[in-house]
Amino acid sequence: MRFDEGVLDGTEKLIFSLRSLYGEYGYKRYKMSKFEEYALYGRNIDFLVSDSVITFTDTDGKLMALKPDVTLSIVKNDRDDADNVTKVCYDESVYRVSKGTGTFREIKQAGLECIGKIDAALLGEVLTLAAKSLEMTGKKFVLEVSHLGLLDSALSEATDDAALSAKLLECAGGKNVHGIREICRNAGIPEGREDKLVALVSTYGSAAEVIDKLTGQFDERCVKELEEVLSVFEGTPYADSVRIDFSVTADGNYYNGIIFKGFVEGVPEGVLSGGQYDRLMKKMGRRSRAVGFAVYLDMLERLL
């Protein structure tokens, strides 16, 4: 079969480029059904980007849903081989509520999941693939890496109240230092207990720079982990595009450890999002660890 590459639009070209990139690294393509039993999402509703799901009753009376997310389906069907590594990649449509119209939209996503025995080398590989995915847009990009373990420990130093923690994490996500201070003041938290969180949020930049500042001040194991994982970029052309920024946050009920977000110049929001989700695996009764990311192709449409 032969065809002229010119018939492909920008998004399609990117999809195929990503597919072949992930293939080179041993990721097997994962094809899944459009529908999934609703119960899978109902149990993990907070894991979803938006909590609305299109549902319908199948001919056998089962409540079904149009996939709002890919990761949960992949985890559900994974064999849970915690001593080896399963690498899968996908490009699929998901159905989510759009913020602008407030109605459902079909959104194209590409991405990968790495499940099983995850070590620093594999985390480095996933981050490398995230950087390469962003590079494929042909635009200037920034990959921001954060560590949920460090955020968690800074949060627990300020408060053990879950609702307050969630508010503080939201402020951290907005680089809102005055907000963090105000919340703590209003909640009667002794002054200074929020300092670690404020320090984390105010510390961002190149990996070497930030790790230098964190060493000796924060949880050593987490800092070491960040350092080890990010060492994969040393001496590569990506070194300047990878930064540490603790305004990248995620729901601690599902995620843990390394989390990251990708931006390309000219697109106002993050176009790539990912991280380790060992806690989701545990919740679903798995022994394996896991990490993955998704590229939001719809946001790149205008760029390609």
Next chain:
Amino acid sequence: MDKMLNIALPKGRLGEKVYAIFEEAGFECPSIKENNRKLIFENNEAGVRYFWVKPSDVAIYVERGAADVGVAGKDIILEYAPDVYELCDLGMGKCRMAVAAPKGFSDDVNRTLRVATKFSKIAKDYYSSIGRDIDIIHLNGSIEIAPILGLSDVIVDIVETGTTLKENDLEVIETILPISARLIANKSSFKFKTEMIEKVAGSISRLTEGNK
């Protein structure tokens, strides 16, 4: 890619005061003071482009990246919950979000409370935090007349001096939260114009230190 820093300012008195601070911080744009109906002003030397937009739209311009930074009231930020960075509290345009009711009002908890407001989300969040069942009547202005006409029991609105309330026989029965103007930045712009945005945030924060 546009190397200029795009700044959205809220049209009106607050915006003019905010511009004065930007000017003091070294991001001047003399053409903005010319008395005309233009909405966009540039100063290539300082690398800044200002535009005046409706105050409640600033957050949208910034979230969507049409502006790299902007100044918006905390009320707008809470109401629209834009995905942006909130870099500093200017301590200007201070007021409070409050619940007001006709003088002598007492809340009958047996009934659904009817709340008229421009700020539906803030009102919903507040009443759900205290577990009160309410109905929202979304209005776009002249909120104060809603209780007088029996359209609502109370209103949730911004209160500055309280004069409008007093003149309409209303009084504040609860303060929800204090409001002031905030410097916000688009998340993606922050990555690619880091230095310039840091410079703006740093100088604005220094110059408004005394307001807090």
